[in-house]
Amino acid sequence: MLLSQQCFAKSSTVDQEKLLDLYQNQKYAEAALYLRNIYTDNTNNQKALIQIGYCFLMASNNVEAEKYYSKAYQLQPQNLSILFSLGNISTRRGNQQMAKKYYGEIVKIDSNNFSVYKLLANLYHSVKDSMRSVYLLKANRLNPNEADIAIDLAEVHGVNQEYEKAYHVLDVAIKADIENLVLQRTKLLVANQLKKYQEVITSGEILLKDGDDATVIRDVAKAYYYTKKYDQAIKHFSKLEKLLMQNENTLYFTCLSYRYLKNYKMAAIYAKRTIEEAISPNTASYYALLGLTYEENNQFKLANAAYKKGLQFKATPTLYYRLATLYDTKLKQPKPALNYYKLYLGSKPNAEDDQVEIKFTKERIAQLNLAY
Known part of the structure; x- marks a missing residue:
């Protein structure tokens, strides 16, 4: 009781208006120093430790932020807010192993925490890393509508050539956010792999109304080629040339399109251009x-x-x-x-x-x- 009274007495000396003003003007470093002067380094007031740590974190002073959050962690090691903050600081400082440790502790406390699985997945940078796949799958099961996770998981499925799975993951997320163009573009790549060419054409043409995107143009052009609409294929491949985004592959398909249209003169021109593109200038x-x-x-x-x-x-x-x-x-x-x-x-x-x-x-x- 005596300790509580002492903590209350200390906290009552904080000028809340001054602190709020510092927050509103984003003067977090000043706020941290102000609070530290009031509570001193010897305080065991957990709320004060978290508040000071937060101010240092917002001021990008990760060293001081970690010091105060670590002290708060010793007082209450199962506090999710503290664990998230320590994981964040460790990630900022490049200490991936410590970040995994703190986030792993959160998983033990709350195995259905979507945010921690998302953060853990991002600690494994390689698309081929099995742990990245594990955490993305868990996050996606908890929140299949979240776009970032759906895109990352679809990429993992794509690398493993599990295109049906990738398509399904993106399809679910798109139904929840039909106007998300990033999801639409990602799904277009997968649909092309699954040879859903009519879908690629329909969705791609809608996306292109929002602006020229070289990846979308390429996929739509190929879809036209595979559906034997060679004039449309050439039209879209030509757009890539105007954007200076042509490559050996797109020039090759342009050549084939002209050939199927029996325009052998243009086919020969693009055959030569394909060869030139394939050869390094060096x-x-x-x-x-x-x-x-x-x-x-x-x-x-x-x-x-x-x-x-x-x-x-x-x-x-x-x-x-x-x-x-x-x-x-x-x-x-x-x-x-x-x-x-x-x-x-x-x-x-x-x-x-x-x-x-x-x-x-x-x-x-x-x-x-x-x-x-």
């Missing part, structure tokens, strides 16, 4: 590096083959110069060397960066012309 450079490695190891035939393979992807000044010097200095074949030196100059090397090579090439061409 491929020629990679072969140049491979060739140089062979050359430095005195594997001249392999070096020659690597340089020429690089030319099939892109005729670069570097490849021409390497071939010229290889034939000239290593293989002792002046005629092809002369030819590649000329090709090097014709490929317009950078006058500033390659001035040494350009000067050498011109001199060497003059010497070879005199000799042969």
Whole structure:
């Protein structure tokens, strides 16, 4: 009784109006210091400890917040509010194991707490982690209408190629929030996997009224292709090109669409574009590096083959110069060397960066012309 009276006496010295003003102006650091000065560090008043810890937490002072919440935890280890706060602080500080410990204690106290399962699932970042799946399933059973959990669980099902399960999870959540566009877009991806092409087209066209979304456009375009509506497929694939979001796959389907429409001219154009898209712009450079490695190891035939393979992807000044010097200095074949030196100059090397090579090439061409 005496202790209660002392705590009450202490709390009665708090200027509630001043504290409220600090809260309203989001001056949480000042509020924490104000309360700490009143209660002192030796207080065992649990409400005061939680309040000070909360203020430090809102002020992003996680170290001080953890100190006060930990003290409150020692006084009442099964307090859900304290456990949630300590789990939150541990997550902020990157201590995943401590966060799992605190949230795990909540599960023991309240096995039907949706929020804690959601938080636990987020501590397992890999979609393939079995524990992430376990917690998402529990959270979804407790609240199947929650959109974030439905989307995350559908992603897990998708990775495991359980598309029917993913579709069902999203379908339930969408019925509870029919206008949730994130859910709709996620379901569209799954519907495509399940070959529900008409649904993809219908839902996708509605979504596109809200604005161009490259993922939606791609899925709708493919759905048109698979339902043999090739004109519509081309129309939507063209939208991706306007957005500069085309890739090897979309160009390939565009090529096929033109082919089925017997527009062979455009089919050929898109076949070439598909090939170009599939090849890395750095491929020629990679072969140049491979060739140089062979050359430095005195594997001249392999070096020659690597340089020429690089030319099939892109005729670069570097490849021409390497071939010229290889034939000239290593293989002792002046005629092809002369030819590649000329090709090097014709490929317009950078006058500033390659001035040494350009000067050498011109001199060497003059010497070879005199000799042969």
